[in-house]
Structures are given as structure tokens and as C-alpha cells.
């Protein structure tokens with residue numbers, strides 16, 4: 305009760321003081337506005353970058369493990385040379401693995417190459433050709449837009465069928481249904497049985513829609529006899545991913561006859577490695593950003609401190625009066641802290657208002673939106689700046705001797 | 714029973730290398746309900762004495778007992794509480810908050826006392842009515858005459874029902890007629906049993922009090938009851 309009345313009184317004084325010195329308050333606020341705009345944009349940009357990254361690696365399922373000969377992130381040349389000596393992963397190893405895993409929902413082999421694809425007189429010169437099985441639909445998290453995906457019989461058998469990406473379909477077929485027609489892949493004819501839904505691109509590097517999926521049997525017969533396989537393993541659930549990884553590792557070591565105590569001669573890659581690497585990069589950016597932001601807020605805070613010292617000096621008499629009628633040190637301290645925090649909060653809100661359209665501009669380049677957490681952060685930071693910057697002036701006011709203060713004109 | 718008891722109260726000021734003795738071992742007692750005028754030439758130490766009695770200032774040495782409590786040993790916060798609950802101040806220059814209206818000026822001590830909003834409203838209106846300003850509550854100080862401002866100050870001093878009303882030259886900035894009006898208010902308050910201490914250097918004003926203490930050079934020169 306007592307504190308809320310005192311706090312309301314503090315707010316009222318703050319509001320009066322700000323209104324009485326509109327220009328001065330406005331100019332002081334400018335520093336905070338700039339600081340808050342920087343904070344907001346920085347935080348939004350970092351969130352946007354992160355979201356964009358997660359979106360673009362979403363083709364790698366979060367619950368999918370990629371068994372490969374080498375790791376995705378190799379830190380040294382020596383390590384790279386060592387991993388490069390490893391033996392290829394074979395189709396037989398894939399079969400053995402698929403049979404023995406209990407914690408996997410789907411296991412699919414994957415081999416790829418690039419080949420020109422033709423239909424009538426239209427050609428797509430370099431299309432990503434993937435050889436796999438029916439299980440790839442699950443491990444790759446694909447959706448079929450038209451027709452159907454490979455059946456398990458087709459995957460193992462020799463019938464030349466294919467499922468094509470959305471972009472490949474639009475490139476080759478103009479005003480025509482793709483499903484049911486025959487296209488030529490690297491000189492061999494395949495029947496289109498399905499078209500995939502649009503997926504976008506992977507890290508902006510290549511399109512996931514310009515691809516053709518064919519049975520792995522066809523791939524090895526026609527294009528590449530003994531390729532190095534990637535085995536995609538989808539865990540039964542995201543929670544079971546780590547257990548699945550352990551099981552997978554044990555089984556794979558057995559299959560590849562790795563002696564106990566020797567290190568793995570294969571790598572198990574997963575999406576979170578990308579995230580880890582990315583987090584390191586973003587961490588560096590965030591630190592640099594924080595420093596710049598901190599600097600601009602520091603300057604803004606100095607402005608607040610300065611103006612609060614002026615405000616305290618101007619209102620010495622008022623402080624004396626308040627103390628004479630019973631205001632305690634704490635009350636006076638709170639009064640000036642409230643004033644400083646109010647100025648900063650105003651700056652923070654204006655800063656958020658300005659950052660909003662800038663965020664919309666930013667949204668053209670990355671999936672950036674001003675999130676509630678950023679708004680909360682900006683408000684918190686502006687209040688904190690006010691309290692920190694206002695403390696010294698408020699402390700000076702609180703400690704004034706009432707007689708001396710009253711004598712002041 | 715004494716309300717105020719000063720025992721060898723000394724107040725020194727250090728001005729560069731010079732020491733100014735504003736009060737030299739002043740001792741006296743004031744009982745509840747008394748109406749005392751303090752007189753003396755300029756610079757004799759009247760305001761210094763008032764500030765010490767009003768807990769705005771503390772003595773360099775000596776003891777001050779107010780309401781059986783030794784005030785000389787209190788810290789800042791305790792003094793603020795005493796000022797809020799026990800003391801009502803009226804100053805020569807009114808000392809109202811310029812941006813606040815009459816109502817808010819009078820309400821302020823109640824806010825610091827932690828009294829609820831409805832209770833504050835009731836008591837504030839009562840205090841302003843008692844000084845004849847019921848129709849001026851929303852006026853700011855610069856929209857009122859000197860006499861009205863001093864009445865607001867009196868209402869503010871009384872609103873917490875303090876033990877003592879202290880007035881340091883309350884008529885100093887008012888013309889004779891308005892001054893007499895304010896003195897009328899004090900007269901009435903005294904009749905109701907309030908303890909009043911008044912600083913003045915006008916004999917006409919001091920005549921209203923029932924006891925006159927004269928100070929010279931920080932010492933009590935005379936202390937006599939009137940009539």
C-alpha cells in the first residue's frame with residue numbers, strides 16, 4: 305500500500321518533470337532511442353539468421369542420422385587425409401544394418417550423381433540423380449504432389465521408374481502432365497511415376513527441387529557400379545535419437561569389423577552438428593553486436609545521467625520541501641530512479657516503434673520478425689539503463705541535507 | 714509533562730577556517746499546548762533553533778528530547794519519520810511544490826505516511842476546509858494569493874495531526890492585514906490545544922503568543938510569559 309502510493313507519486317513527478325522539459329527530455333531520449341533501435345535490430349537479425357539457417361537445413365531431418373565414410377565437419381587436413389583412407393560403405397553393409405537396427409523407423413541407402421535429363425526436345429543439363437529405396441520417402445521427409453513414390457518392389461527390382469522434383473517437372477513439362485511420360489536420364493529411359501512437392505534450396509547452395517529419384521538397383525546398373533553409400537537412418541522418435549545413434553554405432557562397427565579399442569572407420573552425421581557449428585558463428589556475431597549495442601546504450605546512459613544531475617540540481621528546493629514533510633532517503637531515491645527509468649522507457653518504446661518498420665525491411669532478406677522476446681528484451685534493457693544511469697544522481701538527491709536543500713533557490 | 718526539552722544544545726558552523734556559533738548551550742522546555750514566540754535580531758540563531766526543534770537539523774552537541782524520545786541519537790530515516798508524524802512546518806516563503814495543486818500539496822505528507830487513498834482524500838479535504846480553502850483545492854500555488862498560499866502551507870502542516878506546529882516568520886512575506894488573518898488561524902489552532910512555536914521579529918505578531926523567548930547571539934536573553 306505504502307510503496308504503491310509512493311511509487312504512483314514517483315510516476316506522477318516523473319511525468320510532470322518530463323512534460324515541463326519536453327525538448328530536453330526529448331533530446332536526452334534520443335540516445336536511448338538509438339540504443340534500443342540497435343538492440344532490437346541486432347536481436348531480430350540474429351534470430352532471423354538463425355531461423356533462416358534452421359529452415360534451410362530442415363531438409364536434413366532433425367531425427368535422421370547420416371552414416372557416411374567421412375564426417376561433415378573436419379577440422380584439420382591430417383584428419384581429412386586419415387578419413388579419406390577409409391573403405392567405402394557398401395550396399396551389403398546397408399542391408400545388414402537395416403536388418404539389425406531396432407530403434408530405427410526407416411533406413412534408406414543413398415547414392416547420387418549428376419546427369420542431363422531430357423523430355424522430347426527439352427533438356428535439363430545438370431540434374432541431381434539420387435539412387436535409393438522406397439524408405440527414402442521417410443528418411444528424406446518428402447511429400448509427393450502427384451502420382452506416387454517408389455514401391456519396395458521397384459526399389460530392389462530393375463523396372464526403370466523415377467520420381468522427379470518440382471522444378472525438374474516444370475523445366476521439362478510445359479502444359480503437360482509429367483506422370484506417365486518417359487524421360488531420358490543420361491541416355492536411359494525412365495517412366496515418371498511421381499512428382500515431389502516443392503522444397504526450396506539447401507543453404508542457398510543448390511535447389512532441392514531439381515532432382516530425380518530412381519531405384520538404387522537401376523542406379524548401380526546404369527551409372528555407377530560400386531559407389532560409396534550414404535545410409536540414412538530415421539530414429540523411431542526424436543527423443544530416441546541418441547539411443548538410436550549408440551545402437552547404430554555398435555551395429556556398424558560389427559558390420560565393418562572394427563576391432564574393439566580402434567576408432568570408428570565411418571562417421572555418423574546429424575543436423576545438430578550444423579546447428580552447433582552455426583551457433584559458434586552466430587555467437588561471435590552476437591558478441592560483436594552486443595559490444596556495438598552496449599556502446600550506443602552506454603552513450604545514451606551517460607546522457608541520462610547528465611540530465612538527471614541537472615534535474616536534481618534544479619529541484620534541490622523541492623527535495624528539501626519533500627524531506628521537510630517526511631520523505632525518506634529511499635523515497636527520494638525511488639523518485640529520481642523512477643524519473644530516469646521513465647525517460648528511458650519512453651525512449652525504449654519509441655525505439656521499438658522505429659525498429660518495427662526497419663524489421664519489415666529486414667524481413668525481405670531473412671525470415672525476421674520482431675518477436676515478443678525481443679520486445680521484452682528492449683523494454684528490460686531500457687529500464688535497466690535508466691536505473692543504472694539514474695542511480696548516482698538519485699543517490700545525491702537522497703542524501704541531501706534538508707536544511708541546505710531548503711535554503712537553495 | 715514537557716513535550717520539548719533542550720539541554721545545552723550547541724550548533725556550530727564551520728566556514729573556512731572560522732567557526733560560527735549559531736547556538737551556545739541553549740536549554741529550555743516547552744509543554745504540550747503552549748504557544749511560544751521566539752524573537753531576536755537577524756542572525757541571532759532563531760532559524761537554527763527552529764530547524765533543530767523541527768528535526769531538519771541536528772545539534773553539534775547537547776541533547777534534544779521530543780515526546781520522551783531522544784532525537785539527538787536518531788538516524789536520517791528516523792528523523793524523516795518524526796518530521797512526518799510529529800512536526801508541522803510553516804515557512805516564510807511558503808515552500809509549496811509549484812507544479813502541484815493545493816490538494817496535492819496538502820496530501821503529500823499523508824502519502825509519505827502510507828495512508829490509503831480514500832483516507833487521504835477525506836483528511837486533505839478536511840484540512841483545506843478548516844483553513845477556508847475548500848473552493849481552491851485544484852488551484853496551483855501561482856494561481857493563489859500570498860495569504861492563500863500560506864493557508865495551504867498551514868493545512869499541509871496540520872494534516873498529519875502533528876504534536877508541534879513550527880512557523881518560521883510565517884507573516885514575513887505577507888502584508889499586515891493578511892498576516893493578521895494567518896495569525897487568526899494560529900490563534901484558533903492554539904485554542905484547540907495545538908502546540909505552536911513561532912519565530913518573528915515583529916512585536917505585534919509576538920503579542921499573539923502566551924510566552925516569548927528572546928535570543929541574542931545564540932543565547933537565550935529572556936524567557937517570559939505574557940499577561
Ligand SMILES: Nc1ncnc2c1ncn2[C@@H]1O[C@H](COP(=O)(O)OP(=O)(O)OP(=O)(O)O)[C@@H](O)[C@H]1O
Pocket residue numbers: 726727728733734735753754755756757758759760761762
Ligand atoms: N549553513 C550555514 N553555514 C554557515 N553559517 C550559517 C549557516 N546557517 C546559519 N548560519 C549562521 O548562523 C547564525 C544564525 O543563523 P540563523 O539563520 O539561525 O539566524 P536567524 O536568527 O534566523 O536570522 P534571520 O532573522 O535573519 O532569519 C548566523 O550568523 C548565520 O550566518
Ligand SMILES: [Mg+2]
Pocket residue numbers: 759760761881
Ligand atoms: Mg531565520
